[in-house]
Amino acid sequence: MTAVFQEGAPDPVPGNFNMAAHVLAPAGRLADKTALAVVGSSADAESWSYDRLERAVLGTAGAILKRGTVPGDRVLLRLGNTVDVPVAYLACIAVGVIPVPVSAMLTPRELSPILSEISPAAVFHDPRLRLPETDVDIVDLETLRSWRGAPPANFQPGDPDRLAYIVYTSGTGGRPRAVAHAHRAVWARRMMIADWCDLRADDRIMHAGAFNWTYTMGTGLMDPWSVGATALIPAEGTEIPALPSLLERHGATLFAAAPGVYRRLLASGVPIRPSRLRHGLSAGEALPEATRELWMKRTGREIYNALGMSECSTYISTSPDRPAPAGSSGRPQRGRRVAVLDAAGDPTDWDRPGQLAIHRGDQGLMKGYWPRMSLDGCLSGEWFPTGDMVRMTREGHVSHLGRADDMMNAGGHRVSPLEVEAAMTGVAGIRSAAAVEVEVKPGASVIALAYVSDAELDADSLAAAAAERLARYKIPRMFVRLGALPSNPNGKIDRRALRKDLRP
Numbered sequence: 001m002t003a004v005f006q007e008g009a010p011d012p013v014p015g016n017f018n019m020a021a022h023v024l025a026p027a028g029r030l031a032d033k034t035a036l037a038v039v040g041s042s043a044d045a046e047s048w049s050y051d052r053l054e055r056a057v058l059g060t061a062g063a064i065l066k067r068g069t070v071p072g073d074r075v076l077l078r079l080g081n082t083v084d085v086p087v088a089y090l091a092c093i094a095v096g097v098i099p100v101p102v103s104a105m106l107t108p109r110e111l112s113p114i115l116s117e118i119s120p121a122a123v124f125h126d127p128r129l130r131l132p133e134t135d136v137d138i139v140d141l142e143t144l145r146s147w148r149g150a151p152p153a154n155f156q157p158g159d160p161d162r163l164a165y166i167v168y169t170s171g172t173g174g175r176p177r178a179v180a181h182a183h184r185a186v187w188a189r190r191m192m193i194a195d196w197c198d199l200r201a202d203d204r205i206m207h208a209g210a211f212n213w214t215y216t217m218g219t220g221l222m223d224p225w226s227v228g229a230t231a232l233i234p235a236e237g238t239e240i241p242a243l244p245s246l247l248e249r250h251g252a253t254l255f256a257a258a259p260g261v262y263r264r265l266l267a268s269g270v271p272i273r274p275s276r277l278r279h280g281l282s283a284g285e286a287l288p289e290a291t292r293e294l295w296m297k298r299t300g301r302e303i304y305n306a307l308g309m310s311e312c313s314t315y316i317s318t319s320p321d322r323p324a325p326a327g328s329s330g331r332p333q334r335g336r337r338v339a340v341l342d343a344a345g346d347p348t349d350w351d352r353p354g355q356l357a358i359h360r361g362d363q364g365l366m367k368g369y370w371p372r373m374s375l376d377g378c379l380s381g382e383w384f385p386t387g388d389m390v391r392m393t394r395e396g397h398v399s400h401l402g403r404a405d406d407m408m409n410a411g412g413h414r415v416s417p418l419e420v421e422a423a424m425t426g427v428a429g430i431r432s433a434a435a436v437e438v439e440v441k442p443g444a445s446v447i448a449l450a451y452v453s454d455a456e457l458d459a460d461s462l463a464a465a466a467a468e469r470l471a472r473y474k475i476p477r478m479f480v481r482l483g484a485l486p487s488n489p490n491g492k493i494d495r496r497a498l499r500k501d502l503r504p
Contacts, residue, residue, distance in 0.1 A: 001345035003340035003354065004398045010191060010335030010363055013160040019183040020057065020094035021155035026201075026228035027054040038083060039206075039246050040235030048083065053225075056148040058155075060091035061489055063147035067139075071096030071156065073121035074166065076114070076136075077212070080126045081236040082105050084144060088124050091147075093164050093183070095156050097121075100178075101212050104318060105471035108132040110176075114168065118370060122464035156339045160184040166370055167214050168477070169310035170407065170416040178370035179310050186222060188364030189313065193223055194319035195333040196306045197254065197281060204276075205227040206232035206247055208240070208257035213390050215284055215412060218313055219256045221441050241268040244296050251276045258284040258412035262291050262303065263444060267451045272299050279304055283314055284412020286329070286400055290444030305329060307400060309386055309414075310421075311366045316398050324397065331396040336362060340392045345380035355404050356390045357383035406495050408437035408447055410473040415447065420476065427462065431452045434485050435476060438502045449476035456481050478502070 014022040031051035038046040075092055077099055079085045092099040100118055112132045122137045124144050156233040164183040168176040193199045207220025212346040224231045232250050253276050287305040295303055307315030307329050332338045337359035358365055360375055360382050368374040389401040408415045420435035435453040440446055459479045466475040486497040
């Protein structure tokens, strides 16, 4: 027997489908229920009912069409950590326009190739965020918000396999890749709602991330809205130590965050007494067992972990009725078909190390990378390799062993070392550089940059140069000058040796 696992089959995607209509379907019966509360230090939360949310989305959609944007056009969402992101995102999807949300932390230098690649019909722009020079039509925030009251459009259903949205993820080739997702992707999330989140209509789920992060957009907004639950998002500028009081004050029953947020909350010493919390959710990077155990000790609540990627969201997880044994990251969600591949790209045996792969027919798997939107060249036979090295038992328990490539993880964001190196090699004084992820203490790691130069360079100056070239989460937190970068017999950087050299 080979390590191929599937438990159950997914529900078929409806033949005439619109992602935004699916997400906002509860609005027809829950008009006055709170869909979203933006919570902060003020006692009053910015509250959005389901009716208000749907009217804002469809009004914005109507204005988008009226301005001459047509289905298939791309729109770049250069917006801050505000509710404008999900409203604009769903408005575009409702009428077949393709939203491309990007992190508010990206620099103009990082945005330039994205603008060239997707050729957007417009940029929805928060003026607080810098843009590179462009001839693309700019829709400012004031105009965008005024569209909420425009005559509404109707949802435009169609083939569930048609393009719905594009998100950017770091690529192993050193440049971000445009991941193209179909409308069906949101239907596939029903598997993770059941086998990870255990999300219910009466839940109040708080996500610690920003509105424009894909983890927040999915787990923190799209999922709760699709089942009629309430989403709680911390207001812009909320510090991590403030989260426990917000959880308690607003009656959160679920809490979602990256492992780093849990670590920082525990390290802050702030009392965590979430009386209504059922459990926590963690994704974006591996959850250290020590973090899970300490959270359990401090709160009496479990954290359920999920393993996934931008190309398919989460597919391996634990949940209240499917707990994982010690050392396991969880099981494939029911309906998912996964395999563990050997070096030749074929399914290996049970309990043997290999690369985790998703079947090409998964409802949540991307259409491909823009602009080709094809899985050709991305597959090993019928499988899409994820880059995660694992071991899987006959029962489907998956143990995560690390990455097959050199991708780094920064607070739940995957970062290519080649992208960091390309940006920093242009800094005056650096002759060559290599970036790696280094564990600085158990369960905590940072991006480190080793560089070769004629003289020691000031770390603050290097960090300032990085800030001009890279989004904040990509900036190295450690700079180390070496006489030479370690290399393997083929002349390539030996990142394993480098990580060992840089480890404190």
